[in-house]
Amino acid sequence: MNRFCYWCVAIIFSGFIQQANASIADFKGEDGYRLWLKYDLLSDVSLRKNYAKQLGSIYIDTQTDTGKVIMQELQLALPGLLGQEPRFTDSAQQATLVISLNPSLQADATDEAFAIQTQQGKIQILAQNPVGLLYGTFHLLRLVQTEQSLAKLDIQQAPKIKLRMLNHWDDLDRHTERGFAGESIFDWHKLPDYKEQRYYDYARANASVGINGIVPINVNSNSLILTPAYLRKVQALADIFRPYGIKVYLSIKFSSPQQLDGLPTSDPLDPQVQQWWQAKAAEIYQLIPDFGGFLVKANSEGQPGPGDYGRTHDIGANMLAKALQPFGGNVLWRAFVYAHDSEHERSLQAYNEFVPLDGHFESNVSVQVKNGPIDFQPREPFSPLFGAMPQTSLAMEFQVTQEYLGFSTHLAYLGSMYKEVLDSDTHTNGEGSTVAKVIDGSLSKAPLTVMAGVANIGADRNWTGHIFGQANWYVLGRLAWDHDLSADNIAREWVAMTLTHDPKASEQIVAMMMQSRENIVNYMTPLGLHHLMDTGHHYGPGPWVDNLGRDDWNPTYYHRADDKGIGLDRTTDGTNAVSQYAPYWQEIFNDPKKTPDNLLLWFHHLPWDYTMASGKTLWVELVEHYYAGAAAVELMQAQWLGLKDKIEPNQFNQVRMALAIQVKEARWWRDACVLYFQGYSNMALPAGLEKPQHSLEYYQSLTFPYAPGQG
Structure with a gap:
């Protein structure tokens, strides 16, 4: 059976009882497996006929494995979209669509660039190598899926970021840390011999949005991945992904020389250790000639690293980088570090550890930085590391999985969050020094540029647990390819390719998506509050938690609520976190009157009766944000039911059921947090707002021992 036929089969579920109203739920049709590559028949007959004429005869001039993938994709897509089988020809002269290598193409220095041109009624896709042709083919299919004109195409594209990656936090036993869509898609027990259909469809989806690198195992790594048996399993995945332009990288445990071969140390300055990594790199590249390199979490949350031997991060990263250099591999060294015994407030620690090392890293090292200074919160300011290390490649690490955003039952389109961060102006090199320009190398001329996302993918039929979770995978790839694209337009693409072409429905869905993340900020962590999630699993509210093993694991550490007020003072009179930003931002963040409301309590501890820009007190504004967030989800639910x-x-x-959960949990977040903070403010709820359904003690009593995705 052709491996792509799997996507063409409609799965019909019957007999599901909807307990809420005792009716039979309708689960016919698309279940989400095909993602945005549905390729359903276009309803506009005249448009369909026009496309069929323009794409009626196809010439592909490459016989590589990637060329075969291009042909297979067209064989799947065009009959579905147009109701007509494609006709392939050996003559470029006779073809209406020519997919051709052109070594002289000057679209960009990168060999992933492509051009699409319409000339004299013929469409040409041109690229320097087959992978560029694959990207061009997917772009052309996107134009068809979104019903765009092909009459006068003159497109030249090249990715703005060199490495565009998904980081899976998947363990070898298939548990997925912070994953909410089922177990890992990677079945290590059956590999290398059993190559599941899903691997190919995963590769297609990634290639369609330009993702060219994947890390299939957790940053909290297992040294077994570097043993010969597991490397052969990795080789099997690399062989599947290679025709799609995707390289495999591995998360590695820094202490592997000791764990695997009994070396007395893993000190990066020890010659035996250096030789061990050099030999391991050679072993890997013998199996996987295009292996991408290593992702490293070191000296963070108990993971081993160079600090165990009194060495700095650059020494550890450079030791690995030198082992990979002969083969063209790269090291992605995570900056998510915070010391157990540090005297400094948590948000300062990555900056303090890494900025002194600027310029000390090898050219094939990129320091991978989370978008904010804490940990994937619903809203954070951009990390001050961006712009503070001009002589070092800095990689962006975004959250795609929703660890702190309600898991896979809350609708949260993260394109708006990604753009908020990427468009933030660091002001470290004058006005216009955006985070995007830091990571794409525009400001530093860094040869290695990287954007990574922590994947939300699992073995659920719909891949991401929530249909709208697919949009976050999609938008990550699209923005990594071109960060100048708008989150709004990317949402429109995704809706048209995944859900509907109906104009009114599309407008309504896109509006829901663009507001969805702000809704979550409002009912979870408004006005710059952060890290209010309950212990361990990060599911549900826990602003009262104050009994964990270290201060900065406790929500009370971050909100500092007391009888006088709320918020963490990070000004020059507090922890002085503002000093890590450019003078432009220091002036703004030091002054509560200038600090944007959405970051106010991130940088300031303010009285409950502090007067906001609106003229309301801080207490009233805080409560109104909580209630507005919950109300917005109820509105979103009503809008969806109308579609x-x-x-x-x-x-x-699927979305209807998830929204019903989100409505309940938004109210839960609202009520629990408002009741808890009310105990300090001693102020009444604003007039007209409904009282919380339960007591604070009730919310504090809730436990969730089997919440998914725990570490």
Whole structure:
């Protein structure tokens, strides 16, 4: 059976009882497996006929494995979209679509660039190598899926970021840390011999948005991945992914020389250790000639690293980098570090450890920085590391999985968050020094540029647990390719390719998506509050938690609520975190009147009766944000229910059920947090707001021992 036929089969579920109203739920049609590559028949007959004429005869001039993938994709896509089988020809002269290598193409220095041109009624896709042709083919199919004109195409594209990656936090036993869509898609027990259909479809989806690197195992790594048996399993994945332009990278445990071969140390300055890594690199490249390199979490949350031997991060990273250099590999060294015994407030620690090392890293090292200075919170300011290390490649690490955003039952389109961070102006090199320009090398001319996302993918049929979670995978790839694209336009693409072409329905869905992340900020952590999630699993509110093993694991460490007020003072009179930002931001963040409301309590501890820009007190504004967030989810639910006739039943019902959960949990977050903070403010709820359903003690009593995705 052709491996791509799997996507063409509609899965029909029947007999599901909807307990809420005792009716039979309709789960016919698309279940989400095909993602944004649905390739359903276009409803506009005239448009379909026009496309069929323009794409009626196809010439592909490469016989590589990637060329075969291009042909297979067209064989799958065009009959589905147009109701007509493609006709392939050996003559470029006779073809209406020519997919051709052109070594002289000057679209960009990168060999991933492509051009699409319409000339004299013929469409040409041109690229320097087959992978560029694959990207161009997917772009052309996107134009068809979104019903764009092909009459006068003149497109030249090249990625702005060199390495565009997914980091899976998946363990070898298939548990997925911070994953909420089922177990890992990587079945290490069956590999290398059993190559599942899902691996190919995963590769297609990634290639369609330009993702060219994956890390299949957790940053909290297992040294077994570097043993010969597991490397052969990695080789099997690399062989599958190679035609799609995707390289495999591995998370490695820094103490592997000791764990695997009994060396007395893993000190990066020890010659035996250096030789061990050099030999291991050679072993890997013998199996996987295009292996990407290593991702490293070191001296963070108990993971071993160079600090165990009194060495700095650059010494550890450079030791690995030198082992990979003969083969063209790279090291991605995570900056998510915070010392157990540090006297400094948590948000300062990565900056303090890494900025003194600027310029000390090898050219094939990129320091991978989370978008904010804490840990994937619903809202954070951009990390001050961006712009503070001009002589070092800095990689962006975004959250795609929703560890702190309600898991896979909360609708949170993260494109707006990614753009908020990427468009932030660091002002470290004058106005216009955006985070995007830091990571794409525009400011530093760094040869290695990287954007990575912590994947939200699992073995659920719909891949991401929530249909709208697919949009976050999609937007990560699109923005890594071109960070100048708008989150709004990317959402429109995704809706058209995944859900509906109906104009009114599309407008309504895009509006829901663009507001969705702000809704979550409002009912979880408004006005710059952060890290209010409950212990360990990060599911649900826990602003009262104050009994964990270290201060900076406790929500009370971050909100500092007391009888006088709320918020963490990070000004020059407090922890002085503002000093890590450019003078432009220091002036703003030091002054509560200038600090944006959405970061106010991130930088300031303010009285409950502090007068906000609106003229309301801080207490009233805080409570109103909580209630507005919950109300917005109820509105979103009502809007979705009104779209029943515009969305396939299976997709519609999956989202309907998730929204019902989100409505309940938004109220839970609202009520629990408002009651807890009210105990300090001693102020009444603003007039007209409904009282919380339960007591604070009730919310504090809730436990969730089997919440998914725990570490």
